[in-house]
Amino acid sequence: MLISPLMGLMVLLLLKEEQKFLIRAVSLVAAGISLGLAIFVFVAYDKSLGGLQFVEKYEMVKTFGIAYHVGVEGLNAPMLLLTGIVIFTGVLTMWELETRTKEFFIWILALVTGVFGVFMSYDMFMFFLFYEIAVVPMYILILVWGSTRKEYAAMKLTLYLMAGSGFIIPGILMLYAASGLNTFNMLALHGVHFSPWVQKAAFLLLFLGFGVLAAVWPFHTWSPVGHVAAPTAVSMLHAGVLMKLGSFAVLRVAMYLCPEGFHYWAQLMALLATVGIVYGVFVGLAQTDLKYVIGYSSVSHMGIVCLGLATGTVDGLNGSVFQMFAHGIMTALFFSSVGYIYDRTHTRDIHELGGFSKIMPVASAFFITAALCGAGVPGMASFWAELLVFIATVKVFPINGLLAIAALVVGALFALRVVQTTFFNTPNPKFEHFEDVSPFLGLPRMMLIATLVFFGIFPQTMVGMIKTAVIPFLQGM
């Protein structure tokens, strides 16, 4: 799975810029193989057995105990599926890209390689390496193919994430040094009982570092700006997958290795998450740029992920990982619909677009579906995720839970306001000549909706999978 985007990347390097169709086809095949493998892993994973499956392990640098160690379990299988779906639909979404096609797909495949690597790695060093591989292409992708204040956004995003890494490295090295085992293997490090002081410090460093990528309040401001500037597929990957890297890393590294640190800081996590949830919807309410709106809704939804993590209960973690998945698909759908509309009209101002449903009913339907999913309508995957998180939270942190639930009302208002101003009312005559989405370009969006609805109707397929990992995970804490 890791190999296929890499292979695609290599092939792309050999192709010429002129062979646009071939470039697209190769990237699509590469993404398709990843998606196929991700689905295979998700389906073939033996839930009754649980634990780590499909393990591959090679020693790399013996001196420091670095190894290429990948595997799949209930926690990362949904994430791999998410990445597979988003990259596949992302490539399809960018099918019409004309400028520097080759470089674009090369970078995007590099980014995905990194993402897959992070989700699968069980070696802390490789984990961090892949993490950086995933983050850096973002800078170039936004800088070259972006829009609206792209230099500022790209610079801001990168500096922010680098600052995050500045927290992560000391955290990782601290654990590495304190263990005395001379290994970066997470499974081995998990067995070590670190002193409380080390755990507290390392957890804080790692949480803040990865939290930046997960857009934890108040480190979220890079994300709306970044979304706005990034081209469509990059926004999709960025919000859909990259932000999940952060929360996944908090779970996989910080909580896994420093359980006591986690218990110490759980209050803080819950507080920041709740502020993020409430804050995101209120700020989103005042935005007029479609992508800003989505950006702030992401802040709010990622708050729900963090809140679920902070509860440290089976329900909370189930909901949290489910929410990572559901939000990833949902945001990808959001951005791909907005991207389509922006490509045609060159505006994202919700007032200017008014009445868009008449002009592009299908494109609008995609966005409206995403918005309703964001408002937490049942029948969509995110409803279940939010449900689990909220029930778990009310039990552990009643006040935070109630605040977060109350924010749902504003969340609904927020989603419907955007839908109403953008897609209903009288159409703007300026845009009347535009055509609706063709079936081919509608395909990726349909795939995303199908995924959302499938897991909305059969949540057990996902929760059952996550649960196999969450229960031993929490028993180990």
Added chain:
Amino acid sequence: MGSCDPIFLSCFLIVALPLLSFAVIMIFTWRRHKLSLSISLTCSTIPLILAWSLFYKLHNAVTLAKPIITQVNWLVSDAVIVPFGFLLDPVSLLMLCIVATIAWLIQIYSIGYMEGDPGFARFYADLSLFGMSMLSLVSASGMLQLFISWELVGLASYLLIGFWYEKFSASEAGKKAFVVTRFGDIGFFMGLVFLTFFMKDLNIPGLGIFDINGAALTHKLSEAQVTLCALLIFCGVAGKSAQFPIHVWLPDAMEGPTPVSALLHSATMVAAGIYLITRLFPLFAASATAMSVVLVISTITLLLSSTIGMVAKDIKQVWAYSTVSQLGFMAMGLSAAALGGSTLFAGYYHLTTHAAFKALLFLCAGVFIHHFGTNDFFVMSKDGGRKLMIPMVTVTIGALALAGIFPFAGFFSKEAIMAQLWHLPNKLWVGLGLFGAFLTAYYTFRVIFVMLFPRKDDNPVWKEYYVREPGGHGHGAHDDDHDGHNGNHGVPWVMAFPLIVLAAFACVLGFMQTGLEKFLLGESHPHEMNYLLLVLAVGSALSGIGLAWLDWGSPAAKWQGFIRKVPVLENFFIQKWYMDHFWRWFLNTVIYGTFSRIFTYNDRRVVDGGVDAVAFSTIGSGRLLSFLQTAFVQLNLLFMVLVLAGVGLYLLMGR
């Protein structure tokens, strides 16, 4: 259990077929009107047949205490286990039949009403979605499934109310309905969650409140806990069933096509709240405090909506407010029954009869609106509304039922509620109830008399009342297509047929009281006839009609409501008790004006500004320090020496 169980299978089909029809129409056939119509009709007829056959098969087999439950696990997390299944007892069986019937009739009716609308297929898809969620709501076996269907009902109503989405008022009304009911739903959800935890604390086996029958065990909780949960859940009820102070969405919901109004305001959406109270009756009955609050709120609702209904000029508005007031009646009946230790029969019975006659009234209104292209019943009157025979007769039957005149359905069910109120120690409630009945009769017959007895064309009153608003009100662009050929068609058969069926229901339901009571409760209480109450109730209804006759009906009437004599009060009613103003103010000032503005400002200036400040100060300090790099070797050397000297000094001093 599983698919082999015929009951589970038929319930599953009842719920799944409309969903299937929604999906198929939305994805594949939304450009093909005829095909979509046939899909949707098929998928609503089969559930109708199944529902009635279930009713026929099981009506002797189930009782309230011994329901049939078939379910499978939908989601199994750790503490959260969500079953998916069906619970069949008299309450849900009857409701299932009502919903299936009304939904089916409305689909038939809409063939005529929505003919030629560009969104015809979409309309049927939304109707199917609505039918599915409502059917699943009434038959849900677990509270969470009920909550999910509850939310889906909200979603479908959002889509249906805002159906003519090009119109600002329609999309605004849809949004309002969704957000306001969501406001209540949050309370509902919190109540559910709390209830689960309280039940868990007591180690009550099973799934706690996620199982509906768990409600019967709630008397084991402490008084405060039950009150909290009951009140929170009542928030949800108030949202859906439009109780004060969050009733404001319902009158605006008239922006949707009229069949939608009929569907939403008769058997389905608004009934969901009352249905929930009957479903959780043991829980509500366990808390006297909560029930008193419900009683007060429902009484306020009743009076508020009746008084507004007296001054509205839009026929759908009048019916909408009458719905709100009748819902108030039902809630009063249920809460009075809970306080008096009686049964849920009265409120539920009124729900049943109301479903029939209110759907009838709305559908009649729809015929008039369709025909005349206006919602204003004064205009209808002048343009010859009484010439449409079938709707005029049926609307009168509906109005008589609504006013509670013997022998129509409303008489019996209202009587049952009055009897419950009568048993309360404080006679104030029954007095207010009677006053509400009086007002109901008055505003209902105001409409009927105006429509039946129009003044002559040159009468001066038309100056005040005959105002054709350009573009219509609530019906919009759709009407303009029809104006051209309105003259030559009467009432289409597909529209008349549901009217007649419903009118028949409104006539006969009243005489089924004993049978229904037996079916619902397993036994029928002997009726001690309270003649004083009977006389009072009929008297107040008749005096309402009489006053309406004096004000609007008789040839000498001046077409001025008696309320005109108190202009302050009239204005207060016309402004809808300023409730809309209050919420608008709340939204604009508190939500947008305060929180949203402050947070946004904070985000731009403080959080983001802080980051940018760090970045710029880095650049700034870089500039500052770059003075050191002046490329003058001498200067560099000087700095080096100075720094070294400083370090040296520090080391020396440190010793």
